[in-house]
Amino acid sequence: MIKRQKAVPFWLDERVLKILAQIAFLILVIAVGAWAISNYLDRDLTFTFSFLREEASFHMAEGLPFSPIDPYWYAFLVGVFNTIRVAVVAIIFATLLGLIAGVARISDNWLVNKIASVYIEVIRNTPLLVQLFFLYFAVILKLPQLKVKDEITAIALPGPTFLSNRGLATPWPRPSVSFSSWWPFFIVALIVAVVLWILRARGVQRIGRPSFNMLWVFIAFFAVPAIGWFVVPGDPLVLDVPAIEGLRVTGGTILSPEYVALTLGLVIYTGAFIAEVVRAGILAVPKGQTEAARAQGFTNGQVLRLIVLPQALRVIIPPLISQYLSLTKNSSLALGIGFLDLYAISSTMLNQSGRVVEVFLMIMASYLSMSLSISFIMNIVNRRIQIVER
Amino acid sequence: MKMAEQSEILRPPITEVGLLGWLKKNLFSTWYNALLTIFSVTLVYTVLRAVITWIVRDARWEVITTNISVFMIGRYPREEAWRVIASLGIVVLLAMATWFIRRVKDNPMQRWLVIGWLLSFPLIIILLRGFSQESSFLPLVSEDIWSGLLLTLVLAITGIVASFPLGVLLALGRRSQLPIIKVLCTTYIETIRGVPLISVLFMSQLMLPLFLPPEIRLGTVMRALTGMTLFSAAYTAENVRGGLAAIPIGQYEAARAVGLNEALVLGLIVLPQALRAVIPAIVGQFISLFKDTTLVVIVGLLDILGIAKAVTGQKEFIGLHKEVYAFAALIFFICCYTMSYTSRRLEQTLGVGER
Numbered sequence: 252m253i254k255r256q257k258a259v260p261f262w263l264d265e266r267v268l269k270i271l272a273q274i275a276f277l278i279l280v281i282a283v284g285a286w287a288i289s290n291y292l293d294r295d296l297t298f299t300f301s302f303l304r305e306e307a308s309f310h311m312a313e314g315l316p317f318s319p320i321d322p323y324w325y326a327f328l329v330g331v332f333n334t335i336r337v338a339v340v341a342i343i344f345a346t347l348l349g350l351i352a353g354v355a356r357i358s359d360n361w362l363v364n365k366i367a368s369v370y371i372e373v374i375r376n377t378p379l380l381v382q383l384f385f386l387y388f389a390v391i392l393k394l395p396q397l398k399v400k401d402e403i404t405a406i407a408l409p410g411p412t413f414l415s416n417r418g419l420a421t422p423w424p425r426p427s428v429s430f431s432s433w434w435p436f437f438i439v440a441l442i443v444a445v446v447l448w449i450l451r452a453r454g455v456q457r458i459g460r461p462s463f464n465m466l467w468v469f470i471a472f473f474a475v476p477a478i479g480w481f482v483v484p485g486d487p488l489v490l491d492v493p494a495i496e497g498l499r500v501t502g503g504t505i506l507s508p509e510y511v512a513l514t515l516g517l518v519i520y521t522g523a524f525i526a527e528v529v530r531a532g533i534l535a536v537p538k539g540q541t542e543a544a545r546a547q548g549f550t551n552g553q554v555l556r557l558i559v560l561p562q563a564l565r566v567i568i569p570p571l572i573s574q575y576l577s578l579t580k581n582s583s584l585a586l587g588i589g590f591l592d593l594y595a596i597s598s599t600m601l602n603q604s605g606r607v608v609e610v611f612l613m614i615m616a617s618y619l620s621m622s623l624s625i626s627f628i629m630n631i632v633n634r635r636i637q638i639v640e641r
Numbered sequence: 642m643k644m645a646e647q648s649e650i651l652r653p654p655i656t657e658v659g660l661l662g663w664l665k666k667n668l669f670s671t672w673y674n675a676l677l678t679i680f681s682v683t684l685v686y687t688v689l690r691a692v693i694t695w696i697v698r699d700a701r702w703e704v705i706t707t708n709i710s711v712f713m714i715g716r717y718p719r720e721e722a723w724r725v726i727a728s729l730g731i732v733v734l735l736a737m738a739t740w741f742i743r744r745v746k747d748n749p750m751q752r753w754l755v756i757g758w759l760l761s762f763p764l765i766i767i768l769l770r771g772f773s774q775e776s777s778f779l780p781l782v783s784e785d786i787w788s789g790l791l792l793t794l795v796l797a798i799t800g801i802v803a804s805f806p807l808g809v810l811l812a813l814g815r816r817s818q819l820p821i822i823k824v825l826c827t828t829y830i831e832t833i834r835g836v837p838l839i840s841v842l843f844m845s846q847l848m849l850p851l852f853l854p855p856e857i858r859l860g861t862v863m864r865a866l867t868g869m870t871l872f873s874a875a876y877t878a879e880n881v882r883g884g885l886a887a888i889p890i891g892q893y894e895a896a897r898a899v900g901l902n903e904a905l906v907l908g909l910i911v912l913p914q915a916l917r918a919v920i921p922a923i924v925g926q927f928i929s930l931f932k933d934t935t936l937v938v939i940v941g942l943l944d945i946l947g948i949a950k951a952v953t954g955q956k957e958f959i960g961l962h963k964e965v966y967a968f969a970a971l972i973f974f975i976c977c978y979t980m981s982y983t984s985r986r987l988e989q990t991l992g993v994g995e996r
């Protein structure tokens with residue numbers, strides 16, 4: 252006869268214990284949180300966002316037009332806009348620089364290879380903030396003045412572009428009267444491009460031969476607005492050229508020294524990291540792939556475009572996403588060199604209004620939503636290029 | 642006989658071997674490589690000439706030489722400076738001991754080595770901080786006046802050491818099957834990883850005091866350390882999680898089969914293997930934490946960059962930003978490059994992370 256097993260007492264039952272452990276952990280977390288909040292409330296502090304409607308009463312000359320009588324929420328918005336302005340431009344240029352440096356890093360050319368490795372090692376092994384301080388205080392602020400005694404001392408580059416310690420003045424297109432009748436051409440262009448893309452994709456499947464799909468789509472996308480340019484009466488965009496008048500620059504657009512330093516610093520820093528990502532991605536494609544493709548009669552360009560790049564991209568995209576994310580987060584170092592980004596404006600708001608917790612919640616929410624949108628977009632790209640396994 | 646004459650050994654063409662061969666193979670293999678080489682040579686020449694003339698002729702290095710002790714230990718009292726040197730001595734001795742002991746395989750001394758390293762950390766902190774204001778032996782040097790390279794090192798090392806246990810717990814929590822623990826740990830990790838370090842640092846400077854009872858007062862350095870630890874823990878957690886994921890499920894099952902309970906499986910089987918696999922990742926994280934300590938400048942601490950910034954404001958050395966920041970960058974470069982180079986070599990020789 253089988254001896255009946257003694258029932259496990261409930262305090263030793265694993266299932267019960269698991270639930271109890273979770274409840275205990277939750278109680279611990281809540282207790283610590285409650286303790287912290289009670290300490291906060293003991294200081295007679297309230298939690299309210301009503302200060303956002305008050306006058307900001309500080310000056311800033313960066314990004315969107317802003318006057319001291321504008322409310323705090325608008326100041327915060329200007330900050331978000333400035334951060335995005337830096338991040339988007341820096342991401343584009345850092346990717347380009349990283350691509351070039353990464354390819355140079357695996358070049359057969361000994362000298363090019365060595366130049367790329369020195370760049371990568373030096374930049375990766377020094378802190379970004381030191382680089383930014385160097386760029387801003389030691390390089391950009393030491394540029395010649397705009398004018399010394401009626402003589403233009405700013406560095407004039409073709410364009411015309413003026414580089415001085417007041418920043419970079421470049422030509423900028425400004426919309427004219429006929430702009431409103433021109434921009435609809437872009438919507439038409441988009442539709443044409445999408446239709447063409449679908450048609451070409453079908454065509455490729457039917458013929459079974461590779462073609463320059465993307466190239467045709469790009470040509471179509473830019474051809475339509477170009478036609479529009481001539482159809483519309485007058486030029487829809489006028490190039491506004493900077494000129495030095497008196498002691499200041501008129502016309503064009505002026506990028507502040509802080510903006511130039513921050514963007515340039517982020518591009519150089521992130522570029523070195525992206526270069527390593529690119530190098531790892533290209534090296535991850537086995538040599539046999541290239542050789543097999545060459546044996547089948549693919550040209551050099553086709554090998555790169557159809558065989559190596561698609562496979563390398565699969566390795567490159569995930570770490571590239573995290574580089575973009577850290578670039579966006581690193582843009583908060585703007586505070587160190589006085590660029591008025593989201594973070595710098597928030598800390599001014601914080602000092603003036605004393606609303607520490609509220610402002611920090613806003614900062615965290617903004618950075619988290621920016622990070623999430625970058626991961627969201629890049630994950631879509633990632634899913635499209637990932638290998639589809641059976 | 643005619644055959645022998647024909648098979649006389651021909652020397653390879655002069656363009657394929659030796660210096661010329663090397664040049665042709667590495668610099669002028671195709672026409673575009675030749676163009677690239679010419680372009681690069683001009684570039685290197687221009688840049689190097691400018692940099693070298695600046696270093697040798699134009700730069701005023703006296704700003705560094707006069708302030709070298711300020712860069713190293715900042716405001717640490719000069720009569721107590723021997724304590725910093727003694728701490729450095731402890732580390733150097735331990736490092737030398739490690740080097741000698743590791744040369745012999747399966748040396749029984751290895752255990753003592755680990756204990757030595759573990760003890761050295763609190764010992765050095767006590768040595769640097771001292772006991773109390775009045776005591777004649779090791780008078781108090783509050784951590785709030787630590788500065789320069791000393792502060793940079795203390796912040797980075799304490800940050801990584803203190804964040805390690807927290808990170809391991811968070812990683813285990815995130816992999817746990819208990820939903821509440823999992824959700825809480827994941828939220829913490831992802832929130833911290835989603836925001837910049839500087840916001841965490843500011844939060845620890847400004848918000849931490851608000852949420853603590855008024856009796857507890859933390860100095861600025863302690864608050865910065867708290868922030869760095871909380872920040873670093875999230876990244877350690879992700880690294881450790883990677884290591885945990887690399888342990889085959891068979892290891893758990895085998896350990897359970899021989900009768901170990903959950904805690905022992907974790908402590909004796911899983912964690913030792915997982916932690917060994919994440920050593921390279923932790924070294925990488927330490928290097929980036931070491932670089933990130935510079936951000937404490939923005940919350941007003943005087944680490945080596947803070948000192949550099951202060952030095953550029955000295956009356957006699959006004960406007961020498963280039964020299965000072967180049968020096969700061971050089972120190973970081975030497976430290977970080979040595980660390981990454983050594984860890985790469987160690988990985989190769991020990992085979993850590995391969996397995």
